[in-house]
Amino acid sequence: MTSQFARLGVPTSLVAVLAERGIQTPTPIQAATLPDSLAGRDVLGRGRTGSGKTFAFALPVVARLADTANPTARRRPAPGRPRALLLAPTRELAAQIAESVKPLADASRLSTLTIFGGVNQNPQVRTLKSGVDILVATPGRLLDLRDQGHLSLEAVEVTVIDEADHMSDMGFLPGVKKILAATPRDSQRLLFSATLDNAVDVLVRQFLHDPVVHEADSAVSPVTRMEHHVLTVSAAERSDVIADLAAAPGRTILFTRTKHGAKKLAKQLNGRGIPAVDLHGNLSQNARVRNLAAFDSGRVETLVATDIAARGIHVDDVALVVHADPPTEHKAYLHRSGRTARAGSAGTVVTIATPDQRGDVQGLMRAAKIKPTVTPASADVLRELAPGERRVFSADEVADRTPSAPEQPSSRPRRSGRGGGSGRGSGSGRAAGSGRSGQAPTASQPQAPRGQRAGLKASGNGSGRVPSGVAPAGSTRGAAAFSASAGRSVRRRTR
Structure with a gap:
């Protein structure tokens, strides 16, 4: 049976690479844009983060450079003159794009290089001098190396701008314009964006030639299987509520x-x-890199991030997103929330709102066209939003799992791995099978269940109450013991 990607015009060699990774069916944005981009047209693709945009542009870029019709005639890249440019707003997104592109490029005998700031430029310069087919870059470092004379964009055949609206939000559009102006006027340009505001529209009108516009999913609508909740808490309760959600099984x-x-x-x-x-x-x-790798692998299941992670960071099986600080504008809310409910999975989004934030949160939800469920924080509500036994670890175990945590003296052997088999149940309203679960254990990575953490104590009326304190990890009363004030139960950690 002919592959759906093959029917869209994707070369057989690249279809095989996708099949090896279990990718058989194009996403809507891929199905919409691939016929035009593979034909050499300029394309403007609009789709939310997580809609499959990376392969939507990676496939036509590799297919164009590989010249599959006559591979023996394919020319080698000249020193410092890449043949394709993939531009991303952040280092993390650039690295993830490169990870997706590399197997396609390897199968087509194309070279790749990723450049961004914050690291020594000398290795990047040396690789550029050896010749690179596909360059993945952030705007700042690209312009730095260009201005230093280490690279020229005059040989670029196809340019991709990913997350164009994020480029605009971060103030990168002047640099992006300089970069596009330095590429050949008749080269192919592919621009992908979740939204098309005025600044991005100027970029499109100035640099894309008669672009074909494709849109997959509304730029402002929430993901279909995403639940939105606002938890109202007092300032005193806030830290304990956040900790309770973070201690639930699975990625948060x-x-x-x-x-x-x-x-x-x-x-x-x-x-x-x-x-x-x-x-x-x-x-x-x-x-x-270390912290994101620890989260991506599941060794650490809680990531605390600024909006740097709101766009383009691709981590599978994130079932819970918590706005510990509500964002200031609705686009940030939608992009943060888009870290969950990806690839057809269900997901939950929780916004923590103290009394002085409730008015701002209401305005935020109206602007985002979201109608959240608003409830006071209670033990029952938290268990519904984030099912599963709460767990804590000793200081040594925390140090084992967190690469950036301060070193703790320990006489115990260091071990790695993540809790597995503690998937989030379907009792929260999520579809069965979409629970938060760990990766299967491997022989080289022994698994340990996530230790229990006592949750909020349910009161007699079922409303629940947030505890005021937690015993230190490693306490003789058990790592999960709460302070035993009147009427408060203490649950000991079991091993």
Whole structure:
């Protein structure tokens, strides 16, 4: 039977690469754009993050450069003169694009290079001098190397601008215009964006030639299987509610408004025995890579991030997104929330709102065209939104899992791995089978169940109550023990 990708015009060799990775059916944005992009047309693709845009542009880029009709005649790239340019707004997105492109390029004997700031440029310069077919880059480092004379864009045959609206939000459009102006006027240009605001529209009108416009999914509508909730909490309850959600089984992303807030919250969670890593602009590139890798692999199941992770970060099976700090504008809310409910999976989005934030949150939801379920935080509500036993770890175990956590003295052997088999049940209203679950254990990565953490104590009227304190990890009363005030139960950690 002919592959659906083959029917769209994707070369057989690339279809085989996709099949090896279990990719058989094109997403709507891929099905819409591939016939035109493969034919050499300029394309404007509009679709939400997570809609499959990376392969929508990676496939035509590789197919064009590979010249599958006559591979022996394919020319080699000249030193410092890449043949294709894939531009991304952040280092993390550039790295993830490169990861998706590489197997396609390898199958077609094409070379790739990723360049971004925050790291030594010398290895990048050396690779450029050897000749590169496909260059994945962020605008700042690309312009730096161009201005230093290390590369020219005069040989670029196809340019891709990914997350164009994010480029605009981050103030990169002047640099993007310089970059596009340096590529040949008759070269192919593919622009992908979740929204098309005025700034992006100017980019389209100035640099794309008679583009074909394709849209997959509304740029403002929520993902179909995404549940939106607002939890109203007092200022005193806020930290405990966030910690309770973070301690639930499976991957969770907590968004904060500031870099300092992300660092502080991750530190607080680690101190409570809930392994967490942070992701924000103040981290070195190596730390960002380590932390994201720990989260992506499942070794750490809680990521605390600023909006740097709201766009283009692709991590599977994130079933819970928590706006620990509500964003200031609705586009940020939608893009943050888009980290869950990806590839047809269900997901839950929770916004924490203290009394002084409720008015702003109401306006935010109206602008985003979201009608959330608004409820006070309680034990029952938290267990419905994030099912599963809460778990904490000892300080040593937290250090084992978190690459950026301060080193803790330990006489115990270090071990890695993540909790597995504690998927989130279907009792929360999610479709069965979409639970939060861990990866299967491997022989080289022994698994340990996530330790229990006592949750909010349900009161007699079922409303629940947020506990005021948690015993330190490693306490003789058990790592999950709450302070035993009147009427409060203490649950011991079982091993």
